[in-house]
Amino acid sequence: MTAARLEVSGLSAGYGQTRVLEDVSFEAEAGARLAVLGRNGVGKSTLLATIAGQTRRHAGAIKLGDIDIAGMDGASRAWQGLGYVPQERCIFPSLTVEENLFVGLKDRERSAVDEAYAMFPRLKERRRNYGNQLSGGEQQMLTTARTILGRPSILMLDEPLEGLAPVICEELMAALTRLASGGDMTILLVEQRIRAALDFADQVLILERGRIAWSGTPAALRASPQTVEGLLGVAAIPHSAA
Numbered sequence: 001m002t003a004a005r006l007e008v009s010g011l012s013a014g015y016g017q018t019r020v021l022e023d024v025s026f027e028a029e030a031g032a033r034l035a036v037l038g039r040n041g042v043g044k045s046t047l048l049a050t051i052a053g054q055t056r057r058h059a060g061a062i063k064l065g066d067i068d069i070a071g072m073d074g075a076s077r078a079w080q081g082l083g084y085v086p087q088e089r090c091i092f093p094s095l096t097v098e099e100n101l102f103v104g105l106k107d108r109e110r111s112a113v114d115e116a117y118a119m120f121p122r123l124k125e126r127r128r129n130y131g132n133q134l135s136g137g138e139q140q141m142l143t144t145a146r147t148i149l150g151r152p153s154i155l156m157l158d159e160p161l162e163g164l165a166p167v168i169c170e171e172l173m174a175a176l177t178r179l180a181s182g183g184d185m186t187i188l189l190v191e192q193r194i195r196a197a198l199d200f201a202d203q204v205l206i207l208e209r210g211r212i213a214w215s216g217t218p219a220a221l222r223a224s225p226q227t228v229e230g231l232l233g234v235a236a237i238p239h240s241a242a
């Protein structure tokens, strides 16, 4: 698939009667790299889960390209091109790494798993191991790679760097940047590692108590220490290693 535009408008959602997101609206153009930031518990994961159809939506529209997917179930949204890597690693413990990757291929040739091995050489080394024999970081790589292999038009990643060694984090972020810049996918990233998120993103949203409190470019955020301290609770964003 090619990257799709995402438009969220007036989205309110939560769990049961509890509302977590209130009137959230934003747009990500096709091929955008959007970082969603904020302190713990402000609703970042809930935003991704809501777009994926896994929470209770009270109001609002979610348009993927020209199609409003808000009324669809999660499987239909995935079929429309939405890829979601939740914080919990969802692998099949009794399948091998390679079999787990085959599951993500949808109707693609089996040889396409080589793309995942190019992105994560560690998965190739472990391809005959079962899911339950993998470390946390390897499970994270497997979940992420399997979703990317399905070639979603919008890819949402919830803290994909958790448990990964720094060199693998850099490789993953570089691979994601290539996918978005090449027009393959629009990417939404929730990430606690603020520097990595800002190095990756071309657009930033900051949530505060379920609402959008700030949006702008990474450069504008770096230039506003008050915003960084007030909304993210850190004194300053460390400079990029690049």
Ligand SMILES: Nc1ncnc2c1ncn2[C@@H]1O[C@H](COP(=O)(O)OP(=O)(O)OP(=O)(O)O)[C@@H](O)[C@H]1O
Residues within 6 Å of the ligand: 015, 018, 020, 038, 039, 040, 041, 042, 043, 044, 045, 046, 047
């Ligand atoms: N499955 C759930 N059922 C009920 N409440 C939930 C559920 N998941 C999250 N919440 C509540 O929703 C609110 C937002 O949580 P969410 O995980 O979206 O925040 P977050 O910004 O991603 O936090 P963190 O950075 O700690 O992961 C919190 O008050 C949380 O307790």
